[in-house]
Amino acid sequence: MSRASALGVVALLAALPAWGQNTVVAEDEVSLRSPRTGAIQFRMGGYKPLIDEEPGLNGTPYKDYFGDESLLTFEVELQRFLYQGVGTAGVGFSAGYGEKYGTARLASGQPAAERTSLRLVPLTFNAFYKFDYAAFKWGIPLVPYGKLGLIYTPWWITKGAGTEVANGNRAAGGRWGWGATGGVAFLLDVLEPRFARDFDSDLGVNHSYIFAEYTYADVDNFGGPGLNLSNRRWMFGLALDY
Amino acid sequence: MRLTLVGLLLFASTALGQQTVTFSAPATILQNNRIVVSQANCTAERNVTWTRTGNLCEPLYLWLSSDGTCNRAPAATDRTLLQIASGDTSTMSGTLSLRASEALAATGQTCESQTTEKSFRLCASTNRFVGDIIGTTCQDSISSIGTPTIDLVYDPEPPPVPSAPAVTGLDSALSATVTVPTGATLMAVEVLTLAEGEDGGTGVGDPVASKEQTAANTTFRLDGLENGVEYAVRAIAIDAAGNRSAPSEVTRGTPIASEGFYGGYLGAGGAETGGCTAAGGGITGCAVLASLGIWLSSRRKRS
Numbered sequence: 001m002s003r004a005s006a007l008g009v010v011a012l013l014a015a016l017p018a019w020g021q022n023t024v025v026a027e028d029e030v031s032l033r034s035p036r037t038g039a040i041q042f043r044m045g046g047y048k049p050l051i052d053e054e055p056g057l058n059g060t061p062y063k064d065y066f067g068d069e070s071l072l073t074f075e076v077e078l079q080r081f082l083y084q085g086v087g088t089a090g091v092g093f094s095a096g097y098g099e100k101y102g103t104a105r106l107a108s109g110q111p112a113a114e115r116t117s118l119r120l121v122p123l124t125f126n127a128f129y130k131f132d133y134a135a136f137k138w139g140i141p142l143v144p145y146g147k148l149g150l151i152y153t154p155w156w157i158t159k160g161a162g163t164e165v166a167n168g169n170r171a172a173g174g175r176w177g178w179g180a181t182g183g184v185a186f187l188l189d190v191l192e193p194r195f196a197r198d199f200d201s202d203l204g205v206n207h208s209y210i211f212a213e214y215t216y217a218d219v220d221n222f223g224g225p226g227l228n229l230s231n232r233r234w235m236f237g238l239a240l241d242y
Numbered sequence: 243m244r245l246t247l248v249g250l251l252l253f254a255s256t257a258l259g260q261q262t263v264t265f266s267a268p269a270t271i272l273q274n275n276r277i278v279v280s281q282a283n284c285t286a287e288r289n290v291t292w293t294r295t296g297n298l299c300e301p302l303y304l305w306l307s308s309d310g311t312c313n314r315a316p317a318a319t320d321r322t323l324l325q326i327a328s329g330d331t332s333t334m335s336g337t338l339s340l341r342a343s344e345a346l347a348a349t350g351q352t353c354e355s356q357t358t359e360k361s362f363r364l365c366a367s368t369n370r371f372v373g374d375i376i377g378t379t380c381q382d383s384i385s386s387i388g389t390p391t392i393d394l395v396y397d398p399e400p401p402p403v404p405s406a407p408a409v410t411g412l413d414s415a416l417s418a419t420v421t422v423p424t425g426a427t428l429m430a431v432e433v434l435t436l437a438e439g440e441d442g443g444t445g446v447g448d449p450v451a452s453k454e455q456t457a458a459n460t461t462f463r464l465d466g467l468e469n470g471v472e473y474a475v476r477a478i479a480i481d482a483a484g485n486r487s488a489p490s491e492v493t494r495g496t497p498i499a500s501e502g503f504y505g506g507y508l509g510a511g512g513a514e515t516g517g518c519t520a521a522g523g524g525i526t527g528c529a530v531l532a533s534l535g536i537w538l539s540s541r542r543k544r545s
Contacts, residue, residue, distance in 0.1 A: 051507070059510030065503040104413070104500040113410045113417060116502030159502030160412055161463055171504035173516045225513035 036084065036206040036241050039092075041077040043213070043237025046070030047098045047120065054220075054228040065102040065116060073098030073120070075235070079128065087131040092147070094124045104159050114160040120229065122219075124149045124179065132187075132207075141187035143209065151177040153219050153229050175219050175229050183213025185239055207241040261296035263304070263366035263388040273482055275391055277340065280483035281398040284353035285343040290364065290392065293335040294326075299380035300369035302326040302387075304338060306345045306394060312365035312386035321348045321362070340364070342396040357398055364392040397483035401425040404477045404487065407462075409495030415465045416495045418475050422457045423487070426479035430454045431462040432489070434474045446474045446492055454480070467497045 048070040051062040062068070075096030083089040099119040104112040126149025134140040156172035157164045164171040188208040189196035199205045212234065219229035267290045271277050277288050292304065304324040305316040316322045323338045343353050345362045366388030370381045402423040410417040418431045430452060437447030450473070451464045467473060474492035501509065508514075 054512060056513065057507075057511050061503065061507040061510045061512065065506055102503060104502045105506060106498060106500050112413070112498070112500035114412050114500055114502070116504075118503055157502060157504040159500070159504070160415065161465070164502040164504045166501070166505040166508050169504075169508075169514075169516045171502070171516055173514065227507075227512070227514040 034200055034204045034206060034242075036081065038081055038090070039077075039079040039239055039241045041079070041092075041094070041211075041237055041239040042075075043077070043211075043235040044072070044074045045233055045235030047073040047122070047231050047233055049118075049120070049219075050228050050230045053230070054226075056225075062118075065105075066100050066118065067102070069100065070233070071098035071100040071118065071120060073122070073233075073235075075122065075237075077124075086133050087129055089127070089129045092124075092126050092128055092149075094122070094126070096120075096122045098122070116157065116159045116164065119156050119158070121154045123152045123154070126150070126179075126181070130185070135187045139190070141190040143185040143187060145183055145185065145213075147179075147181040149179050149181070151179050151217055151219050153177070155227065155229065173227070175227060176221050177217055177219030177230065178222075179215055179217030179219075181213050181215040183211050185209035185211035204242050205240045209239040209241075210237070211239055212236050261294070261298065261302075261368060261370055261387050263292055263294045263302070265364060265366075265388060265390065265392050266291050267392065272392070276393050276395050276482070278395045278397050278481075278483040279342045280481075280485045281353055281396075283342075283484065284346070284396065284398075285341060288340045288394065290338045290340060291335070292338060292366070292388075294366070295334075297371070298326065298328040298330065298368060299371055299378075300328050300384075302328075302366065302368040304388075305365050305367075306340065306348075306362040307365045308345070308349050308362055310361065310363045310393075312363060312367050312388065314367065314384055316365075319349050321345045338364075340394050342394060345394060346396060353396075353398070356396060359399060360396045362394045362396075364388065364394060395483070397481065397485060400485040400487045401479040401481045402487060404429070404479045404490045406491040406493045407431060407475055407477045409475045409493045411496045411498040412463070413500045414467055414469055414497050415463055416467060416473060416475060416497055418462045418464065418477070418493075418495075420460050420462070420477040422460060423479050425481050426457050426487070427482045428454055428480035429457055429460065429462075430478040430480060430486070431464065432476050432478065433464050433467065434476070434492070436472055436474055436494070446476075469497045469499045472496045 049062065052060040073096050075094050077092050077094035079090055079092035081088050081090040099117055101115055101117045104114040104116045106112050126147040128145060128147040130143050130145030132143045135143050152174055154174045186209060188210060196208065199208065215233050215235065217231050219231070267277065271288050279286060279288065294302070303316050303322060306321040306323065308319045321344055324336070326333050346352060346356050346360065365386060367384050367386050369383070370385045371378050372381055402425070404423050405421045407418040407420045416433060420429050420431060422429055432449050433451040434449050435447035436444050439445035451466055453462050453464055455462060472494055473496070475495055476489040476492045478489050479487040
């Protein structure tokens with residue numbers, strides 16, 4: 001064996017452990033990340049039901065009682081990821097609560113000494129897609145997304161100390177509808193990558209986002225008579241992938 | 243060996259010195275370490291349990307002090323409840339029955355003759371051990387060894403009469419806001435009908451509604467009244483002993499019909515009739531969505 005060949009063999013033998021070490025390092029990096037299977041979102045915003053747009057209504061009761069203002073609404077959404085490839089798709093369920101207080105009125109139209117309130121619990125089952133491929137592969141921290149969902153909104157109206165009763169009807173019920181949502185989320189991991197890794201290894205939270213989304217919802221029993229809880233609203237919140 | 247003996251002596255003297263009596267009473271009768279009784283309950287029995295630790299070198303007295311001091315033996319004007327002899331190691335706990343009438347009798351008073359508030363302190367007192375390296379000795383003076391401090395308070399005085407409540411008419415109800423006088427722990431509000439008085443004027447008739455609340459909650463809502471009918475409303479103060487003040491002056495109020503948002507909505511021609519079934523199987527739908535939520539939240543991560 002020539003000296004050159006011998007040096008070549010020695011160099012190859014010396015490189016083998018390093019090659020193996022590189023492989024181990026790569027595996028360690030993969031194992032540090034916990035599986036990503038779903039998400040939880042917390043959001044809040046104003047919910048202004050389009051009650052006054054109900055066909056056949058000869059007045060603006062919502063505006064008269066609540067000053068045309070929105071209900072402050074909080075929502076929590078749980079998502080399950082069914083597809084993770086070029087973006088992420090899955091299904092989600094959200095539940096929220098919103099209320100608005102106003103002053104009851106006397107027969108003369110003057111304000112009464114009692115308060116009245118409208119309370120809603122928006123429940124939504126949706127399918128969603130978010131384009132997070134660019135965020136994870138190319139480092140662009142913006143994730144656009146969309147949702148399409150079925151909505152059911154239990155509601156009730158109070159006056160004084162209890163649920164209002166008028167014309168023999170108890171003011172409580174539920175309305176069906178549908179809604180579409182579009183939004184964009186900002187990936188917070190880019191601000192503190194090390195903290196994000198710790199968040200994952202300690203708590204299993206893969207990614208954190210803040211987001212803004214716009215919802216177009218028709219909640220009127222698909223055009224049926226009765227309370228129109230449709231709304232067009234912006235909401236803002238925090239999302240955690242886990 | 244000598245060192246062990248000294249250690250044992252020190253340990254023994256410390257143990258001997260730990261003479262304590264602990265009192266306890268149910269929260270239903272003990273408020274802020276006070277058991278307050280009214281004249282109506284002057285002869286009623288109030289039970290306090292006690293437990294003690296340590297040995298006795300002199301008798302242990304459990305008694306009611308008429309002057310609030312416990313570091314002495316009971317005097318003739320105090321009410322002795324129990325005396326435990328020195329060396330008694332079997333009587334370590336028990337129940338004391340406190341009666342304001344008996345405590346008053348020791349001071350020469352009766353439930354009727356005592357017209358102002360009078361306090362008696364529940365005491366446990368004895369001579370403490372003094373520990374030292376050559377043995378134990380009994381202190382000459384008597385010390386108080388009972389905890390916590392509990393007072394039996396005889397309160398025959400009703401609280402001051404409250405001022406007339408402020409009344410607002412609600413739908414089939416009245417709202418009354420009261421001012422709490424000093425010493426009141428509860429407030430009561432009564433709604434009475436108005437009746438024609440003997441002098442031709444208007445007086446108060448029968449009570450139709452009443453409510454009691456803690457003094458911290460000064461606004462009352464009295465339901466079940468008739469709209470358009472004028473009522474008389476008065477307040478009564480109640481103290482910790484249960485004494486009720488005389489009723490306040492009355493304030494008149496009239497319930498008045500009002501419409502909440504739903505009434506206004508129906509008045510504007512709204513078609514909503516309410517009810518989950520109005521949503522077309524709403525309860526079922528709600529249950530399905532709730533189930534989906536539970537399924538999503540209960541899904542576990544793969545490890």
